């Protein structure tokens with residue numbers, strides 16, 4: 001068993017029985033469920049909208065190289081520059097180079113999972129650059145010294161009391177301060193940071209090929225502020241974020257908002273098409289877009305799994321997943337958690353070390369059902385399990401057990417050959433895999449077909 005799997009099992013066991021965690025997640029998820037339920041009702045034909053969104057992302061992914069080159073050509077013509085980074089090291093090196101060359105000491109950052117993927121803040125700290133998260137949720141987890149718990153709502157695991165206590169501890173704010181008070185307090189504090197920062201770093205919800213622009217969608221205006229004030233704007237985005245046309249945003253922005261937070265559309269939607277032009281008063285002097293591969297090409301070359309690159313990071317599959325709801329975001333030990341994280345993490349961090357994530361799934365199919373771009377997530381998790389066994393990545397006992405299982409189940413007569421007692425014995429052998437809290441179902445002494453024949 002890999003070390004990661006051992007830790008995963010141990011953490012799952014602990015967190016699933018942590019009643020405070022359970023109550024916080026239940027409360028926050030109930031708010032999400034109600035909002036998303038209202039959001040879905042706004043669509044007269046939700047399935048058609050999802051089919052169209054799926055088509056746009058399929059078109060993008062199937063012609064990835066063409067749209068990326070078109071994006072590069074157009075945004076370069078608008079005055080920005082593009083850096084292609086094959087991995088984390090190249091992306092970090094590119095960012096450091098820009099900061100060092102421009103003697104930059106302070107960065108304001110808007111929410112971006114791609115920058116979490118490369119641990120950007122830790123690397124900036126190494127060269128003495130202060131990097132401040134400006135999304136409220138990200139600001140809170142940074143303050144607590146934690147990583148985002150969820151790809152859309154980074155501090156979903158914290159209650160309002162937890163957050164009030166954190167602010168009192170760090171800033172001596174009045175005990176039990178309300179969310180409204182703390183939001184206003186943070187807004188005031190961040191204002192001067194935006195206006196004095198040397199560099200603004202954002203991700204991109206979409207890279208729009210036909211106009212050469214990056215599309216940002218958010219609710220706090222902090223991404224727009226991070227782009228508007230500093231003299232340098234750095235964008236770090238995965239290569240899968242490209243979409244063909246600006247008009248696609250008419251569908252993609254609302255469908256992302258509806259599935260992410262239940263909104264009709266997020267509050268601030270910006271399309272940034274390059275740095276400040278002569279005569280313009282706002283915007284950076286320089287804009288650099290770093291296009292990150294980081295094993296996405298490897299995923300792309302896998303015929304069974306490349307569709308995972310269609311993901312628009314709405315978080316809906318995490319919220320729908322009964323496993324995520326029980327074990328929470330940190331247990332996955334990965335930037336991307338929940339069903340989509342369980343599909344892609346073995347590609348990003350190693351099949352041998354992380355294939356167990358694909359087994360943390362009851363195959364209920366809810367993730368596939370809610371996905372706005374129709375990624376067959378539960379099917380992909382099964383493919384990951386198959387590939388792990390084929391690659392011998394699941395450990396000796398697991399791999400041999402799966403081979404016996406496959407042999408027995410692939411023919412009815414083989415399955416019926418074993419009586420109920422033998423099946424019970426095998427079931428009990430696998431009992432530990434289900435954990436101490438699970439009860440093994442009672443099997444009949446005879447198979448159904450034997451009972452049927454006898455009774456006839």
Ligand code: SF4
Pocket residue numbers: 259310311312313314315316317318340367370371372373374375377
């Ligand atoms: S896989 Fe689908 S549901 Fe999950 S985050 Fe991506 S787009 Fe959303």
